[in-house]
Amino acid sequence: MTAMDGDMLARLQQLQAKVTQFGELATQLAQAVPKQAEGCDASGWVRVVLGGDGLPTAISVRDGWDRRIEAAGLGAAVMDANADAIRQGMKAFSDQLDDNRWWTKRAHAEEDGPDPSAGPVARPPAGTERDPGELTEDVLKALHTVQQPAETAPGAVEGSDPQRYVTVALGPGGLARCTIDPDWAARRDSNAITAALTEALRAARHAVPPPTAPSADLDGLLGDALATLRAITDRRPAGGNNS
Structure with a gap:
């Protein structure tokens, strides 16, 4: 292996280490999202619980x-409780990041060196030597895949109780609207x-389509690329002169 080949392999390994480091940060960011958040309206009589997806459960x-609360203001109270749940969830999210020193780790990752407290840098992924032409084609396909935007999030979907006294609308940002017939509510405990809110929410959540997004095994392809590069450089003469 020539000095140039060794330097190229070292740079690829450094790149993989940096990718791994940012991947770990992304994982920690996702894990910091609270599984549940609760909120109440100003009166304290209406309560909303949010799941990890930001939708009410x-x-x-x-x-x-x-x-x-006036019967005509019951739907607005639900929206206020939802807003409070969002605030509580964001506070828990921020506190978790602070507790894990996530901001410090990100700052170190954006610099040249890794975070000293993050432990040893992960090894590059294991891979298999492949035909360079086929490997290049697969890499190009994977890059094309990840460049495709995820399907546009749908507009709000609605759900109601069987008698349609209560309607709940869920959008990409969570609870979008809640309407409750005031004349009906005024005569109900x-x-x-x-119960009507629960039925409406269940129907709305059932109407939310599952998220779809393109995926590609870039980590596996990077491992194969490193393995192929090692095999190519190991087969070259020590002097690096193929002529």
Whole structure:
């Protein structure tokens, strides 16, 4: 292996180490997203629970709500509780990143050197020597795949209880709208309203299409590329002169 070949391999390994480091940061970022967040409206009588996807998993109304909230304002109270749940979730998310020193690790990753506290740099992925032409073709296909945008998020989808007294709309940003018939709600207790909200929410969540996004095994291809490069350089004469 010539000095140039060794330098090229070292640079590829450094690149892989940097990719691995940013991948670990992305993983830690995803893991910091709270699995659940709860919020209440200003009265404290309406409660919304959000899942890790940002969509409500439960909406409930406490007994005595009508002493604090007008029936015509019940839907708005649900939206206020949802906004509070978002705030609580963002605070938990930020606190988790602070506890894990994520911001410091990101700053180190953006510099030339790795974060000293992050432990040893991960080894490049294992790979298999392949025909360079086929490998290049697969790499180009993978790059084309990851450059394709994910399918555009759909607009809001709605769900209602069987009698359509309550309607919940879910959009890409979470709960988009909640309407509750005030005349109906004024004659119902908290259990009946919560049950209708639960049915409407279940129907809306069922209508949300599953997310789709292109994927490609870039890590595996990088491992194959490194293995192929090692094989090519190892087969060259020590002096590096093929003539």
